[in-house]
Amino acid sequence: MFSYYIQIEKQILEETLTVRDKEVLHYRITYPKFVSSAFRRSLAEINRFYQRKAREYRQHCRTVLYAQAAEQVLYDPEGQFPIVPYEAILDFCITYNDDCVLSLYFDRYEFTGGAHGNTMRFSDTWGLQSGRRLPVSAFIAQPVYYKTFLIDKVLDQMRENIEAGEATYFEPHKSNVIENFHAENYFLARKGLVIYYQQYDIAPYSSGIQTFLIPYSRTVLKPRCNGGKYCPKNFTADHLKGVL
Numbered sequence: 001m002f003s004y005y006i007q008i009e010k011q012i013l014e015e016t017l018t019v020r021d022k023e024v025l026h027y028r029i030t031y032p033k034f035v036s037s038a039f040r041r042s043l044a045e046i047n048r049f050y051q052r053k054a055r056e057y058r059q060h061c062r063t064v065l066y067a068q069a070a071e072q073v074l075y076d077p078e079g080q081f082p083i084v085p086y087e088a089i090l091d092f093c094i095t096y097n098d099d100c101v102l103s104l105y106f107d108r109y110e111f112t113g114g115a116h117g118n119t120m121r122f123s124d125t126w127g128l129q130s131g132r133r134l135p136v137s138a139f140i141a142q143p144v145y146y147k148t149f150l151i152d153k154v155l156d157q158m159r160e161n162i163e164a165g166e167a168t169y170f171e172p173h174k175s176n177v178i179e180n181f182h183a184e185n186y187f188l189a190r191k192g193l194v195i196y197y198q199q200y201d202i203a204p205y206s207s208g209i210q211t212f213l214i215p216y217s218r219t220v221l222k223p224r225c226n227g228g229k230y231c232p233k234n235f236t237a238d239h240l241k242g243v244l
Helices: 042-075 143-161 172-177
Strands: 007-019 024-035 086-098 101-111 120-128 186-188 192-198 210-215
Touching: 007 042, 024 042, 024 101, 042 086, 042 101, 086 186, 101 186, 143 172, 143 186, 143 192, 143 210
Parallel strands: 024 086
Antiparallel strands: 007 024, 086 101, 101 120, 186 192, 192 210
16 A cells, blocks of 8 residues: 655745836736655656746736736826736645545636736646546546536536526526537546636626536546555645635
8 A cells, every 4th residue: 555645835926017116017826836755757747837837927927918017107108097007816726636636726817907807717637647637538437428418417507506596697508508618627626526617608707717516426437546556645735725
């Protein structure tokens, strides 16, 4: 029997950018670094992946967003109008860290003026034995029909939410769910597989990112280590909370 422990170190890139001594943009990028005596090769690749993604987004903030934010000052040299600083925040949440699988999502919030900012969610589920990202179909008993199965489950939950008066969705429900379904928009949680839809995809902005938990069952497969080689020890960092 072999148990493993993964330490999660939060890495931060943060900066406030100015034009003529006026703050126009603040960004804060948070990403994970995984440390363990097990899965060293896989975790090294995963760490490089997230470090590269974080640096790419920092470059985007320093160039594209900064240029947009700076226009407020450059086109108003007299300072007649108030400066509205832009903001960019990228943060992550570990949702599953067990059974030789690591699942997490990132929320990227950007405020570039207007009434409110916007948040986009991205997620990855890694098989630590292979070091590869796992498709959602890997957790469906009949992977050939995974899309139809998941869409039906989402529609079932939407109907239940509507009947209970707990949610409002754009019409027509079914076509919106189908058109905005993206197989990569999923993560694993302790109780099951979670499908999510971005803001505005199927519901108003005020409803936020829509999530649908599909419990583990004979159809939705709970992760397990290949060949029973590993018997992992659960780990959750104090500053990170699993969801659902």
